[in-house]
Amino acid sequence: MTFSHFPKKLLHWYPQNKRDLPWRNTQNPYIIWLSEIILQQTRVAQGLPYFEEFVKHYPTVHDLANAPVEDVLRRWQGLGYYSRARNLHHCAQQVVEEFGGNFPDNYRSLLKLKGVGQYTAAAIASFAFKEKVAVLDGNVFRVLSRYFGLDTDISSPKGKRQFQELADELIPAQQPDEYNQAIMEFGALQCTPKKANCDQCPLQDSCYAYAHGQVEALPVKIKKTKVTTRAFLYHEINCGPHKIVKTRGPKDIWQGLTDFPLVEFSAPEKIELEHSTLFQELQAFKPIVDYKNEKTYKHILSHQKIFSNFVSLTIAAEKLDEVKKWADSKGYHCCDAAQLEALGKPQLIVRYLNDQK
DNA sequence: CTCCAGGTCC
DNA sequence: GGACCTGGAG
Numbered sequence: 001m002t003f004s005h006f007p008k009k010l011l012h013w014y015p016q017n018k019r020d021l022p023w024r025n026t027q028n029p030y031i032i033w034l035s036e037i038i039l040q041q042t043r044v045a046q047g048l049p050y051f052e053e054f055v056k057h058y059p060t061v062h063d064l065a066n067a068p069v070e071d072v073l074r075r076w077q078g079l080g081y082y083s084r085a086r087n088l089h090h091c092a093q094q095v096v097e098e099f100g101g102n103f104p105d106n107y108r109s110l111l112k113l114k115g116v117g118q119y120t121a122a123a124i125a126s127f128a129f130k131e132k133v134a135v136l137d138g139n140v141f142r143v144l145s146r147y148f149g150l151d152t153d154i155s156s157p158k159g160k161r162q163f164q165e166l167a168d169e170l171i172p173a174q175q176p177d178e179y180n181q182a183i184m185e186f187g188a189l190q191c192t193p194k195k196a197n198c199d200q201c202p203l204q205d206s207c208y209a210y211a212h213g214q215v216e217a218l219p220v221k222i223k224k225t226k227v228t229t230r231a232f233l234y235h236e237i238n239c240g241p242h243k244i245v246k247t248r249g250p251k252d253i254w255q256g257l258t259d260f261p262l263v264e265f266s267a268p269e270k271i272e273l274e275h276s277t278l279f280q281e282l283q284a285f286k287p288i289v290d291y292k293n294e295k296t297y298k299h300i301l302s303h304q305k306i307f308s309n310f311v312s313l314t315i316a317a318e319k320l321d322e323v324k325k326w327a328d329s330k331g332y333h334c335c336d337a338a339q340l341e342a343l344g345k346p347q348l349i350v351r352y353l354n355d356q357k
Numbered sequence: 358c359t360c361c362a363g364g365t366c367c
Numbered sequence: 368g369g370a371c372c373t374g375g376a377g
Contacts, residue, residue, distance in 0.1 A: 041363050046374070080372030083366075117365045138363045155368090193361070194376080225369070253371070301372055302361095347373065 006147065007172050007179055009202050014182035017189060019044070022051065024181070029103035029128040030061045036120045037088050041081055044188075050079055061101060064092040073256055073344030082344070086256055087115030107133045123180065132176040134167035136160070139187025144170075145219035146191060149208030153222045225303045231265040232308035234352070235278050237287075240317030243340060244332045253301060258343040260310075261332055268296065268307035279311065285323060287313035299348040310352055 018024070021044065023035035034054055038047045053075060058064035064072070069089045076085035091114045095103055104110050106129065110121035118136065125131035134140075141154045144166055152159035172179055190197050198210050209215045237244040237260070246261055248254045263276040273279055273291050290312040299306040315323055324334050335343075345353075 037364095040365080041372080043362075043375075078373075080374085081364090083371065084364090087365080115365065119364055141363090157368095255371090299373095301370095303370065303372095 003170065004172075005206060006203070007170055007182075010182040010186055011172075011175065011179060013190070013202050014178065014185060018181070018185050019189075021048075022055075027128050029105075029124055031055065032124050032127050033091075033103060033116070033120070034088075036123050037084055037115060038079070040084060040120070042079065047079070050076070058092075061092050061095050061103070064089065065096040069256070070343060074342055075344075077257075077344045078347055078350070082255060082257060084115060085344075090114045091116065103128070105129050107131055126177045126180045130177055132171055132173055134164070134171040134176075135180045135184065136164050136167050137184060139184045139191075140167060141219050142193065143183055143187045143191045146196075146209035146215055147203060147207050149212065149214065149218070151214075151218060151220050154219045155221050159220075227303055227305055229267065229305045229307070231268040231271050232262045232306060233265065233271050233273070233276050233279075234260045234262045234308055234310045234349075235276070235282070236260055236310055236312045236352075237282065237315065237323075238313065239315040239320050239323045239334075241336050242320065242323075242334050243336075244323070244327050245335055245340060245343070246332050253304065254346045256344070258340070258345050259349050261330070262308075271296075271307070271309050273311055276311075279313075281326075282313055282315075285313075285315045285319055285326075287315045289313055297348060297352060299346075299351075306348065308348065 021035075023031055026032065035047075035051055038051050038054070054064075057075065058067060067089070069086065072089045073082060073085050076082060076088075079085075094113055095101060103124065104112070105125075107121050107125040110116055110124050111118070113121075116124070122133040122135045125133050126135065141163055144150060144163055145154065148166065150162060150166065152162050154160065154163065170179075190201060194216075196215050198204060198207075198215060201207070201210070204210050209218050235244075244261060245258050248257050248259060261278055263278050265271045265275075273289075273293075291309075293309065295309065297306075297308045297310070299308065320334075327334055340353075
């Protein structure tokens with residue numbers, strides 16, 4: 001087996017082809033950690049502006065730990081997978097409280113941090129501390145499965161184990177950090193999921209998938225999550241300059257973000273204003289109702305298809321005290337436009353609000 | 358429109 | 368093993 005050929009080629013390819021990205025010019029574990037969390041399941045182009053903002057507003061782990069979690073969620077707005085933002089904040093406090101403000105300097109200890117799993121621990125340990133631990137992310141799965149012709153399902157525990165063993169054997173003792181960067185960058189730029197650039201590939205002559213016409217077929221991934229359909233009727237309740245909002249709770253999507261009171265229906269075609277218990281209750285306040293029935297927002301998550309309609313209810317400003325009392329009793333809050341702007345909201349709500357302008 | 362990216366937590 | 372988000376590519 002030409003095992004040293006592979007890392008050698010990658011280490012040669014990398015300096016000539018790598019992108020100049022801000023987190024690559026530092027060994028500061030805080031900055032590296034920040035970039036890794038932001039880049040999980042996220043493309044560089046989408047994550048980059050968020051990274052810049054976070055570094056600017058939270059230059060040190062102390063700044064992040066001291067910030068209110070609402071501010072962190074607001075800054076994360078639009079990036080998705082909001083548990084990353086909650087874990088990010090929790091992890092910063094962990095580093096300050098349990099580790100005296102210094103990130104742990106090895107793979108084992110890094111794993112104890114909230115939101116830091118095997119991939120991220122390996123990335124930080126190698127990039128910041130030169131520890132020889134192999135990263136295993138989607139890029140690495142793809143490059144290894146193609147080059148070595150490994151066709152085990154990468155979503156199975158067995159597949160993950162096999163790939164990790166292979167990755168651990170391949171990583172060189174000399175420049176483990178550079179090698180980890182190289183193989184991921186190679187997957188991102190050269191050995192891409194679709195239309196891999198095999199014509200000008202430095203590994204072409206020894207690549208299993210290229211020789212066997214398997215480039216498109218690898219890696220093998222079986223899992224596919226089934227998508228459920230949901231139907232929301234959102235109630236935009238206005239009273240003078242105030243709106244009624246709700247902080248989303250646990251065990252559902254958008255945890256910790258802010259949206260409007262809603263009634264969920266069994267199917268999109270079942271959405272009916274008159275069947276909303278919320279709408280019925282609100283009649284007591286004699287609202288002016290604006291319901292554009294035909295306008296349905298469709299919002300797609302990886303595992304849910306959400307159809308939502310919005311009804312706008314305007315209540316006379318004099319009834320604010322009554323409305324507030326009602327909102328309190330339902331677990332809702334009252335806020336003005338500026339306060340709403342400062343809260344993290346799902347993109348569906350952001351889209352709706354933008355349409356109202 | 359469908360498919361896809363891809364790491365952690367519970 | 369399923370839940371979690373958004374946006375870009377085709």
